[in-house]
Amino acid sequence: MELKQLCEIHAPSGDEGQLRKLLLEEGKRLCGAENARIDRSGNVICTRKGTQPGKPHVCVSAHMDEVGFIIEAATEDGLLRFHTIGGIDPRVVVSKRVLVGHDLLPGVIGAMAIHLQSAADRSRVLGFDGLYIDIGAKDKAEALAKCPVGTYAYFDTPYQPFGDGFVCAKALDDRVGCYTILELMRETYPCDVTFVFAVQEEVGCRGSHGAAYGVQPDIVLNLEGTAANDLGCVDDQFKVCRPTQGVAVSFMDGSSIGQRKLFKEILDLAEHEHIPHQIKRGVTGSNDASAYQRAAAGCLTCVLSVPCRYIHSGASVAYLEDIQSQYELVRAFLMHA
Secondary structure, three states: OOHHHHHHOOOEOOOOHHHHHHHHHHHHHHHOHHHEEEOOOOOEEEEEOOOOOOOOOEEEEEEOOEOEEEEEEEOOOOOEEEEEEOOOOHHHOOOOEEEEOOOOEEEEEEOOOHHHOOHHHHOOOOOHHHOEEEOOOOOHHHHHHHOOOOOEEEEOOOOEEEOOOEEEEOOHHHHHHHHHHHHHOOOOOOOOEEEEEEOOHHHOOHHHHHHHHHHOOOEEEEEEEEEOOOOOOOOHHHOOOOOOOOEEEEOEOOOOEOOHHHHHHHHHHHHHOOOOEEEEOOOOOOOOHHHHHHOOOOOEEEEEEEEEEOOOOOOEEEEHHHHHHHHHHHHHHHHHO
16 A cells, blocks of 8 residues: 555544555455454554564554544534644644545635734634634535534645655655555564554544553554654754654653663664664654553553654655655564564
């Protein structure tokens, strides 16, 4: 399955069904039908038996869901009020095209035109309470007939390669991790490996909590697309990680601390194998590693991320060779675990 296909599927938290179906089919094809399943939380879990007994059980996990929107009301003149799914900055959504519902009705996120705003309005960031989705409905009845309360809405962004080896798309967080896992599933390793495509990471790592108790691995490598902050106006110490510099290895984030021995082992392996890599410098964000780290008897965790600019927006940017570096480092670890 190509990264383009993964990114263009719509799967915000709680509405992952289409992507889950495709990932399960790929899991059955690559690992065998008897080794691919959906758990009660909706995660896709695939297993591959190792060739050398006594090796640690390693889990490689990535989340399948993305940020998005859900309809919660309509105005009398047919505009849809919505709530965000996951962390989205209101500054990045005004005038963005969206698709609403499984029928993919076209819409646009609107706000009061600047000509009509007061001086106070123009001096502040509009909150989501001042935004709406316009689907061209003439009134409330038509809007809710087409898009009932609880309908999902998605960023309408095509996958677009551009520049020298970059790609622009929605949902690179975390379709890059899903793509890497699919590539890893093509091989057999010395250790037992469980591959997890988790749901609902963007709303509190809900899927991974169930997966963690069900899988109970010794080691988890959590694969992410993480925030790159390599903008010209930002001082170097705040740039966190940078596209083109390889996979980003985390020592700590907002919800978990990587075990020092595993962190150093992965860095040493990257050096030995000449795999482009960098240390993620900012202690920011959170991800599914925290759920695995805290479940049952716990486990060793490390987060390996692809740097992505403009994360949690309708158009994020990643460097394709960084995705390859993520794959190469995880593969090398599984071969040496």
